[in-house]
Amino acid sequence: MEVSYERLQRQIRFVLEIDKMKSVYRKNILVDKSRNETDAEHSWHMAVCAMLLAEYAPEGTDISHALRLCVCHDLIEVYAGDTFAFDAAANVGKLEREKKAADELFAILPDDQRAEFRAYWDEFEEGKTKESLFANAMDRFQPFMLNLSTGGHTWKLCDATRAMVEKRLHPVKVAMPSIWPFIEEELDRYEERGYIAHNPKE
């Protein structure tokens, strides 16, 4: 096989650039509460969740493809940073910021791979395919697990109400309706304990 050094160098530059995913810290903390979680760790944990929870995915979901989306969905945050979901102000202009980051990051790659990796990100963001619906569900289920183990760490940061948390978990309800009753029960328990605020009275 003839290897193009110019091509290999671009691939290697990309490998090194995305190392920054290990320095993008999320609002979630680890189960042992020792520190905040990084984007790289979150993406990895989502990938294992996708393998573990495959049986609850929409029928006909290509789990291997969903796995690729899990691994790649946050890459653009090496330039755009992590945006806290419950911070409305921080979310203004998020999509534009992330598109710019995607243009810049994927341009490092050879053309064919630029298109491939960009397509993973676009597919995840659009959330129209079964695979992207399932990957989006993992993106919400994984931090939900961390919240259950840390006294609702990110919920408390923003005094999240039950409605806010349910809205955030909506992709889980869509992609894995069979386990939604379990989620509801856990939320009931957390709301009772005061880790999630009651919805304001109408």
Add this chain to the structure above:
Amino acid sequence: MEVSYERLQRQIRFVLEIDKMKSVYRKNILVDKSRNETDAEHSWHMAVCAMLLAEYAPEGTDISHALRLCVCHDLIEVYAGDTFAFDAAANVGKLEREKKAADELFAILPDDQRAEFRAYWDEFEEGKTKESLFANAMDRFQPFMLNLSTGGHTWKLCDATRAMVEKRLHPVKVAMPSIWPFIEEELDRYEERGYIAHNPKE
């Protein structure tokens, strides 16, 4: 779909248990040198490398399967810990320690998934299939990239000689012979700079 709560609870217990992969620190440091890398981050980085470098894999490699091996190959380290490759003493009894950890960890899962996840680990360790050869190559290529970016951080920790580094990189030579000349050139450069020790004279 009928969901077994007992089954789901075991899956969730596993999801939470493997969060410890974010607290198993490796000898490698990040490209920005801010801290040591975690097992979760290493596994994620390997998975992206497998997607990026697929074209150099042995012909007929199922990259999606290799991706699963990358994601799962270090899970048992939540109990067994990371063993520094260049520390001969620490490697005594490693396999036994890791087998015990595998028995314990995968027992959390429902039987079918216990067998599935155990099989990923066994396949990776045995290194007989194309997918496991390629995943093993990623397991060596990814820290090699970090070493190139950090002045040979782990090589210097143990005064690694050229022969030691080449032995460690052997799976890369086996699975991706087409890019081996590039690796050799980089090693030449690092040996010249003194980041890798010359082999002792015969």
